[in-house]
Amino acid sequence: MTSIAEFIKIRESIEELAKQITLLVERKTVKDARGHLDNANRQLEILKTMVANDTQKIVDSRLSAQLAGLGVKVGKMEAKVPVRKRAATKKPEETPVKPEISDAPQIVVFERP
Numbered sequence: 001m002t003s004i005a006e007f008i009k010i011r012e013s014i015e016e017l018a019k020q021i022t023l024l025v026e027r028k029t030v031k032d033a034r035g036h037l038d039n040a041n042r043q044l045e046i047l048k049t050m051v052a053n054d055t056q057k058i059v060d061s062r063l064s065a066q067l068a069g070l071g072v073k074v075g076k077m078e079a080k081v082p083v084r085k086r087a088a089t090k091k092p093e094e095t096p097v098k099p100e101i102s103d104a105p106q107i108v109v110f111e112r113p
Contacts, residue, residue: 006050007047007050010043010046010047010050011047011059011063013043014040014044014047014063014067017036017037017039017040017043018040018063018066018067018070020036021033021037021040021070021074022070024036025070025073025074025077028077030074030077030078030081033074034074034078037067037070037071037074040067040070041067041071044060044064044067047059047060047063048060
């Protein structure tokens, strides 16, 4: 059986992540919010295995609901993010290569004596 101190430590960590997720949602940084949400859900799974009494069950259900709500917000944000179009690389215009004139007529200048 795990100690209450460990339970409290993980609970506080999840609550801190939830605050950060809320701030990230307000700033519209989807990628960071998703990473924090995934981390919080992993910690919540660990917390669920530690539940031993009624108070801990209430904490577990409250955090589960809170993370589920944040998950919905992050999911909506991810749906709204426009798909980036790849920038079309411009091909350099091909300038016609002028062939070297090797058989050019030579101009001969005649001088009068």
